[in-house]
Each structure stands twice: as structure tokens, then as C-alpha cells.
Amino acid sequence: MYLQISNNNEQKHRMTFEQLNLIQPLLGPLDKMGYVEPTPIQQQSIPHILEGRDIFGCAQTGTGKTAAFALPILQMLDAKRVGPKSGIKALILAPTRELALQINENFELYAENLNIKHCVIFGGVNQHSQVNALRNGINVLIATPGRLLDLMGQGFIKLNQVEYFVLDEADRMLDMGFIHDIKRILPKLPEKKQTIFFSATAAPDIKKLADGLLKNPVSVNVTPVSSASELVEQSVYYVEKDKKRSLLQYVLKNNDIEHALVFTRTKHGADKVAKELNKSGIRAEAIHGNKSQNARERALAGFKDRTIRILVATDIASRGIDVDRLSHVINFEIPEVAETYVHRIGRTGRAGSLGVAMSFCATEEIPYMKSVTKLLNKKINVVESHPFA
Numbered sequence: 001m002y003l004q005i006s007n008n009n010e011q012k013h014r015m016t017f018e019q020l021n022l023i024q025p026l027l028g029p030l031d032k033m034g035y036v037e038p039t040p041i042q043q044q045s046i047p048h049i050l051e052g053r054d055i056f057g058c059a060q061t062g063t064g065k066t067a068a069f070a071l072p073i074l075q076m077l078d079a080k081r082v083g084p085k086s087g088i089k090a091l092i093l094a095p096t097r098e099l100a101l102q103i104n105e106n107f108e109l110y111a112e113n114l115n116i117k118h119c120v121i122f123g124g125v126n127q128h129s130q131v132n133a134l135r136n137g138i139n140v141l142i143a144t145p146g147r148l149l150d151l152m153g154q155g156f157i158k159l160n161q162v163e164y165f166v167l168d169e170a171d172r173m174l175d176m177g178f179i180h181d182i183k184r185i186l187p188k189l190p191e192k193k194q195t196i197f198f199s200a201t202a203a204p205d206i207k208k209l210a211d212g213l214l215k216n217p218v219s220v221n222v223t224p225v226s227s228a229s230e231l232v233e234q235s236v237y238y239v240e241k242d243k244k245r246s247l248l249q250y251v252l253k254n255n256d257i258e259h260a261l262v263f264t265r266t267k268h269g270a271d272k273v274a275k276e277l278n279k280s281g282i283r284a285e286a287i288h289g290n291k292s293q294n295a296r297e298r299a300l301a302g303f304k305d306r307t308i309r310i311l312v313a314t315d316i317a318s319r320g321i322d323v324d325r326l327s328h329v330i331n332f333e334i335p336e337v338a339e340t341y342v343h344r345i346g347r348t349g350r351a352g353s354l355g356v357a358m359s360f361c362a363t364e365e366i367p368y369m370k371s372v373t374k375l376l377n378k379k380i381n382v383v384e385s386h387p388f389a
Contacts, residue, residue, distance in 0.1 A: 025113035039064035084137030145181035231349035
């Protein structure tokens with residue numbers, strides 16, 4: 001049985017982080033980072049996590065989920081006075097390297113006044129520095145499933161002391177085929193632990209996985225995942241894959257677009273699109289997980305102050321991008337998961353401003369576009385008058 005909580009009713013009173021009973025060593029960094037008041041997912045999750053309850057959280061990208069679990073976990077670990085020799089007390093599983101790195105960066109910021117060690121592990125890179133960090137002793141481990149299983153198999157990681165387990169972006173985890181890895185990891189965790197489960201959707205397979213993991217959980221649902229703002233004018237351009245870059249240049253030159261966020265599925269794709277735009281005289285930067293933190297910050301700052309006209313981003317790297325008066329979002333590639341489309345176009349049409357969302361759909365992406373229209377339960381305007389139709 002789930003205790004249901006949602007934010008369908010407007011908050012009557014503004015809340016502060018102090019009112020969530022967070023300790024001063026956490027409040028300082030939050031203040032420094034400019035966190036003014038907790039988001040709905042933070043307001044509704046943090047008190048229950050501090051009480052020791054399991055959580056099933058359904059919330060879209062950019063709602064503040066990382067702080068919702070990181071802050072209470074850090075507070076509870078601090079109360080237990082853990083040290084480097086205490087072992088791994090918290091495990092956070094994330095589907096991608098980009099998200100794992102982002103979660104780790106947040107832990108770094110939140111825990112600056114605490115004596116709690118954390119590290120991040122992911123595949124695709126040499127394991128040497130990751131193994132060294134593990135050997136030095138850590139309390140919080142942020143991991144992608146494949147590298148976690150690899151290092152467990154080599155004997156570098158034991159999960160028998162884990163007290164807090166977070167499964168983040170569970171829907172993407174399943175979509176990427178990690179269910180078998182998760183099923184191999186779960187038996188290595190202690191039976192007695194607090195589990196926090198976050199997903200952007202509550203599809204049947206997600207609920208089934210959650211039901212097997214959670215004990216008497218609190219269910220927090222902060223946003224309807226199938227809604228798109230009525231302030232966003234949506235359109236789709238049908239175009240063959242090899243003509244998309246030409247179409248993008250055409251659209252940018254013929255639609256009076258001063259500022260746009262362009263989404264690609266891959267990091268390589270983001271780099272390629274940005275390079276082509278710059279070649280054609282359109283100032284663009286790519287932002288993704290392979291870029292250094294400094295490079296990402298520079299690109300974002302340039303986009304915000306409008307010295308960079310086009311920011312090309314992957315979905316994970318785009319999290320946290322909040323730009324005033326962003327007029328256009330362009331889906332250079334249609335996302336495989338329909339809810340991701342809603343997350344993307346939600347970057348425009350904010351704070352009462354009108355926004356425009358354009359999508360470029362190749363033949364092989366038509367099934368993804370059909371999923372989007374089914375989720376939105378509305379037809380999207382098809383633009384036929386373009387040279388690459």
C-alpha cells in the first residue's frame with residue numbers, strides 16, 4: 001500500500017529549507033548555490049526520507065530530484081558520524097555516465113562542510129583512479145550498473161553495509177536494458193535498508209519493479225508526465241536523416257530565431273551539429289558529458305548572455321538549463337521515450353511567455369513521433385512547405 005502525496009493543489013505557504021529540518025552544514029552550501037526554496041519533490045520527499053520511509057517518486061527532469069535524496073542521506077550519515085573506514089553506506093544507481101557525474105558533482109557541493117567521502121564509478125574509462133578512490137574508503141557510491149558489477153566481480157566493492165539505496169531514472173534504466181544488471185545487484189544488498197526510487201513515469205513495468213523493492217513506501221507525484229504547456233506552439237518537419245543539418249540551417253535562417261536549444265540523442269551528434277552550424281556562420285556550442293565542467297559552464301554562460309545563439313545538448317547534459325525567455329526548442333532527433341519530448345519542450349513557454357518547439361522526424365523515427373502524439377493526446381502541426389520535405 002502506497003501513501004500517496006501529490007502537488008496538484010497549489011502550495012498555500014512558501015517553504016524554506018530550514019523548515020525541512022536540515023542541519024546548518026547543509027544549509028550553508030544551499031544558500032551559497034542560490035537555492036531559495038525547496039521544489040515540490042524536495043518538500044514532499046525530504047521529511048519522509050529523514051523519517052526512514054521508502055519513497056516512490058514520480059517526477060520529471062529538472063524538478064530537483066538529486067537534492068531530494070542527497071540532502072537527507074547526507075544528514076543521516078552525518079548523524080551516524082561515518083568515516084572513511086565505515087564502508088559504503090549509500091549506493092546511488094544511475095543509468096548513464098552523465099547523470100552519475102552530475103549526481104556526484106551535487107554531492108560534492110552539498111557535502112563541503114561534512115566529513116563524508118563519496119565517489120563515482122562508470123564504464124568507458126580506465127578503472128585505476130576509481131579503484132584508488134574505493135581503496136581510500138568511501139561512504140557514498142554513485143555508479144552505473146555495468147561498472148559496478150565489474151568492480152564487484154573483481155572484489156573491489158562490497159555492498160553488505162549499504163543502508164540507503166537510490167535507484168534514479170528507473171524508467172531510463174529499464175529502457176536502456178539494465179534490468180538484468182539491476183537484478184544481479186539487488187541480492188548483494190542487505191535485506192534491511194531504506195530504498196528511494198525515482199522515475200519520470202509510472203508505467204506498469206516501473207511499478208512492478210518498485211513493488212518488489214519498496215516496503216510501505218510514500219508515493220510522491222509532483223507533475224503529470226503527459227502534459228505540455230499550452231504556451232508552446234508545436235510543429236513537426238518530416239525529413240530524411242541526411243538532410244536534417246541542411247534543414248536546421250534553413251530553419252534558423254528563415255524563421256527569425258535568435259536563441260534556440262537544439263536536442264540530439266548522442267554526444268557525437270551534438271558535436272557534429274554544432275560544428276556544422278559554426279561552419280555556416282551560426283554561433284553554436286555543444287554541451288554534453290564528455291565536455292569538462294568548465295567548458296559546460298562557459299557554454300551555458302554564453303548561451304544565457306546570448307553571445308552564443310544556439311546551444312546543442314544531449315538530454316542528460318541539458319538538465320538544469322534554465323534560460324529566461326528561451327523562444328525555441330528544436331528536436332534535431334526525436335527521443336525514443338515520449339516523456340523525454342515533454343521534458344525537452346518544457347524548456348520554452350515558461351513564466352507566461354510563448355514558446356516554439358520544432359521537431360525533425362526522419363522515416364525511422366516515425367514510431368517515436370507516434371508515441372509522442374499518443375502521450376499528448378493531440379495532433380502536432382506538420383510543416384510541409386520546406387525545401388527538404
